[in-house]
Amino acid sequence: MKVVRTKDDLKEELAAPRRDGRIIGLVPTMGSLHAGHLSLLRAARGECDVVVMSLFVNPAQFGPDEDLAGYPRDLEHDIELATAAGADLLYSPADAEVYPEGFATAVTVSGLTEVLCGDPARRGPEHFRGVTTIVAKLLNLVGPDVAYFGQKDAQQAVVIRRMVEDLDFPVRIEVMPTVREPDGLAMSSRNAYLAPGDRERAPGIHRALNAAAAAARAGSTAADALAAARAELDSAGIEPEYLEARDAIDLTPIETFNGRPALIAVAARVGDARLIDNVVVESTQRPERQEQR
Numbered sequence: 451m452k453v454v455r456t457k458d459d460l461k462e463e464l465a466a467p468r469r470d471g472r473i474i475g476l477v478p479t480m481g482s483l484h485a486g487h488l489s490l491l492r493a494a495r496g497e498c499d500v501v502v503m504s505l506f507v508n509p510a511q512f513g514p515d516e517d518l519a520g521y522p523r524d525l526e527h528d529i530e531l532a533t534a535a536g537a538d539l540l541y542s543p544a545d546a547e548v549y550p551e552g553f554a555t556a557v558t559v560s561g562l563t564e565v566l567c568g569d570p571a572r573r574g575p576e577h578f579r580g581v582t583t584i585v586a587k588l589l590n591l592v593g594p595d596v597a598y599f600g601q602k603d604a605q606q607a608v609v610i611r612r613m614v615e616d617l618d619f620p621v622r623i624e625v626m627p628t629v630r631e632p633d634g635l636a637m638s639s640r641n642a643y644l645a646p647g648d649r650e651r652a653p654g655i656h657r658a659l660n661a662a663a664a665a666a667r668a669g670s671t672a673a674d675a676l677a678a679a680r681a682e683l684d685s686a687g688i689e690p691e692y693l694e695a696r697d698a699i700d701l702t703p704i705e706t707f708n709g710r711p712a713l714i715a716v717a718a719r720v721g722d723a724r725l726i727d728n729v730v731v732e733s734t735q736r737p738e739r740q741e742q743r
């Protein structure tokens with residue numbers, strides 16, 4: 451795997467594959483790779499001729515009180531893991547390369563970024579503005595045919611799909627399933643912040659989502675499904691920042707599960723880690739019976 455630091459070197463590396471019509475896949479990351487990232491790289495390896503991974507801890511998506519300074523970084527280990535997972539090219543720019551002096555542009559997706567994590571009382575829409583701005587830049591720089599994201603960051607995936615559609619980026623967005631620890635905890639770079647006792651409590655989030663999904667599939671209303679999830683969180687001693695059921699495509703709140711696919715999403719602080727996770731429940735409505743001819 452070749453490592454490049456500048457956009458000029460990136461363009462030079464991609465010139466020949468692009469000219470030859472080879473399929474380029476992009477896996478954007480902030481490093482501190484875990485099995486979730488590796489599943490994205492392997493999916494890209496399986497579908498694309500050239501696999502590009504970006505590694506950039508993007509200051510624009512961290513709030514002033516968030517963990518930018520302490521975000522786990524281990525470039526050498528990430529290089530080993532990305533190489534083993536089949537990446538061909540790593541783009542790892544410096545902050546000043548991405549946001550040079552005078553940088554004054556941001557990409558904003560309205561509405562979708564103001565709920566769940568984007569609620570102004572939580573991370574706020576500025577978080578997603580940072581994400582869409584860097585992802586737009588990466589899509590322009592790499593020009594991939596396919597870009598890969600994880601379902602764990604469900605809202606991020608919805609927002610990026612919206613941006614790509616609205617701004618006509620010529621790229622297919624692939625959202626890959628959440629990868630979990632054996633006890634159900636979703637893989638996240640921020641799991642590194644969990645003290646041993648908190649690590650034991652954290653799988654309560656997955657149990658809560660399973661309880662909500664089971665209730666939804668059994669015909670419960672959204673309120674009852676969320677109550678089932680809440681009971682699991684309570685028994686794990688986890689106070690959610692939010693626990694909500696929303697339409698999985700447009701993120702509008704839902705009351706029942708017999709419409710379009712529903713996203714049940716949770717965010718919770720467990721010790722020093724702010725964790726997010728979700729489950730998607732397909733419509734529980736039975737298909738109408740075909741009329742007999």
Ligand code: PAF
Binds near residue numbers: 511584603606
């Ligand atoms: O999901 C992430 O790791 C980041 O939000 C992303 C997409 C790499 C943008 O910085």
